[in-house]
Amino acid sequence: MGIALHGSDLIHRCRIKYGDVFTLKLAGRSITFLFSPAAIQQFFSAPDAQIAFRPAIQPFTQRVFGLPSERFFPKHTAVLAALRGLLAPGSLSSRLQPVAAVMQARLHALWADGGEVDLLEGVKEMLFAPTVEALFGVKFCKRHGAAGLADAFFCFEASFELAASPLPQFLQRGFCAARSHLLSAFRASLAAEDFEGELIGDLIRQSSMEPDLAPNVMLAVLWAALSNSVPATFWSTAFLLLPEHRRHLDSVMACLPPQLPGGATSAETSQDLESLVQVALDRKGPLAAAVAEAVRLRSPGVDLRMAAADLFLPITDGRQLSVKKGQLLAVSPYESHLDERLFGQCAFEYNPQRGDLAAISGVAGIGGVAGFAFGGGRYRCPGRFFAEAEIALVVALLLSRG
Ligand code: HEM
Numbered sequence: 001m002g003i004a005l006h007g008s009d010l011i012h013r014c015r016i017k018y019g020d021v022f023t024l025k026l027a028g029r030s031i032t033f034l035f036s037p038a039a040i041q042q043f044f045s046a047p048d049a050q051i052a053f054r055p056a057i058q059p060f061t062q063r064v065f066g067l068p069s070e071r072f073f074p075k076h077t078a079v080l081a082a083l084r085g086l087l088a089p090g091s092l093s094s095r096l097q098p099v100a101a102v103m104q105a106r107l108h109a110l111w112a113d114g115g116e117v118d119l120l121e122g123v124k125e126m127l128f129a130p131t132v133e134a135l136f137g138v139k140f141c142k143r144h145g146a147a148g149l150a151d152a153f154f155c156f157e158a159s160f161e162l163a164a165s166p167l168p169q170f171l172q173r174g175f176c177a178a179r180s181h182l183l184s185a186f187r188a189s190l191a192a193e194d195f196e197g198e199l200i201g202d203l204i205r206q207s208s209m210e211p212d213l214a215p216n217v218m219l220a221v222l223w224a225a226l227s228n229s230v231p232a233t234f235w236s237t238a239f240l241l242l243p244e245h246r247r248h249l250d251s252v253m254a255c256l257p258p259q260l261p262g263g264a265t266s267a268e269t270s271q272d273l274e275s276l277v278q279v280a281l282d283r284k285g286p287l288a289a290a291v292a293e294a295v296r297l298r299s300p301g302v303d304l305r306m307a308a309a310d311l312f313l314p315i316t317d318g319r320q321l322s323v324k325k326g327q328l329l330a331v332s333p334y335e336s337h338l339d340e341r342l343f344g345q346c347a348f349e350y351n352p353q354r355g356d357l358a359a360i361s362g363v364a365g366i367g368g369v370a371g372f373a374f375g376g377g378r379y380r381c382p383g384r385f386f387a388e389a390e391i392a393l394v395v396a397l398l399l400s401r402g
Contacts, residue, residue, distance in 0.1 A: 008332065011332050011334070015335055020035040021034055021315050027164065029059075029328055031330045034331055036314060036315050039315060040331050043305055044375075050307070050311055051305045052306050052307075055308070065219050067213060072213060072217075075207055078208065079217065080382055082202070085206075088385070089281075092386060095199070096277045096389055099393065100276060100277050100280075102130040103130045106130070107397050107398070110122055122398065123394065126398070127229055127233060127390070128146065128226065132222070135199050135221065135225055136199075137194060137197075137198035140185070140198070143192065143194060144188075149182070152185075153178070156223070159174060159175035160227070162175070183215045186219065190215065228299070231298060232295050235295075236290060236295070236392075237398050239297075239350050240399065248352050252286050252395075252399065255285050256287075257272045257276055257279070279392070280389045286352065288392060292369035293350060293351065293354070293369050295370045296370050299371075301334075306326065306328055307327045310325050333373045336372070342371065
């Protein structure tokens with residue numbers, strides 16, 4: 001879940017001072033951070049009876065998204081399984097084809113006057129509407145307007161962590177207004193059956209979600225789908241554009257279709273877009289490696305769990321940490337991804353071609369260059385493959401501007 005970049009800074013300072021384990025009080029919650037590879041392994045692989053996911057995320061599901069735990073949690077496994085199935089790698093080619101065309105149109109609009117474009121704003125512009133269309137459908141976007149939805153979403157997103165804290169929400173008027181705007185849009189589109197045949201409609205149906213909770217589940221999916229992808233796309237592009245990374249940029253450019261998009265109409269470039277989607281889906285290619293490496297180095301969130309029983313966690317040198325039932329536990333991908341025990345001597349360097357990942361290859365449910373940026377184990381991110389391909393698409397289109 002989210003913890004702002006200054007939070008990552010604090011974690012880094014504490015790590016230097018206190019080592020592999022320390023406890024912080026953040027937004028009124030006492031959280032024990034774990035860094036030893038053995039503890040991280042246990043964090044992701046222990047059964048729910050020992051280390052649980054749901055009670056740890058309750059402040060977010062309940063306070064931020066308005067999903068009452070006693071009704072939502074019994075359906076959580078079904079939601080997660082359905083989303084994993086709907087975003088399985090085999091389905092992505094057809095989902096991403098229309099997304100690529102919308103992204104391309106946005107790219108043309110962004111540079112219509114030939115001026116300069118702020119990278120972060122450009123990324124938001126190229127990700128928001130295409131993602132919403134891919135998951136919620138064109139009818140939803142058209143009915144409510146992508147620009148209005150984007151304004152509400154980024155306002156909601158900016159207050160996300162504060163909203164999960166005990167601070168009364170009547171003091172957070174911007175957040176409440178943005179949430180209510182988005183929930184009303186979901187309600188109106190549900191009533192108009194805009195989601196029939198769309199991924200989100202299938203998700204609600206397959207998980208047998210009660211109609212009155214559906215808008216709140218949609219809000220949670222919208223947040224999950226965009227909150228991490230925006231910074232990840234920004235950094236994936238920015239790292240490649242730094243002069244010292246020229247050779248990585250060259251290998252990415254060499255794998256892109258030659259005619260992209262060059263001001264041509266979408267009809268003229270549809271074949272190129274099709275090849276571009278294939279490049280974005282190639283998990284072994286240089287573009288995927290560049291995205292994974294940027295995600296590894298810039299994952300500002302923390303993964304949360306709660307001790308569901310009194311337990312011991314391995315720290316270092318064979319020592320064990322005694323943890324009481326109810327204690328919140330966290331791992332920080334941002335900090336751990338700089339750990340030489342996991343990523344070798346030059347862990348802090350941007351190197352999409354880094355080879356030695358032996359240390360993380362045995363850790364439950366995680367693997368590859370992105371480490372545990374997408375979480376791990378049973379509750380790992382269900383949108384990972386979609387996210388990586390979508391980010392790759394935006395990066396490729398932005399780079400193709402020359
Ligand atoms: C760079 C982009 C992304 C990153 C870094 C990311 C990361 C994460 C992480 C760390 C978790 C928690 C996993 C855990 O605690 O083990 C998570 C959960 C989740 N992600 Fe992603 N995610 C990304 C993109 C997406 C996208 C595009 C979608 C949807 C299309 C998505 C949907 C979800 C959902 C629904 C959950 C909650 C799962 C649950 O309730 O168990 N994510 N993500």
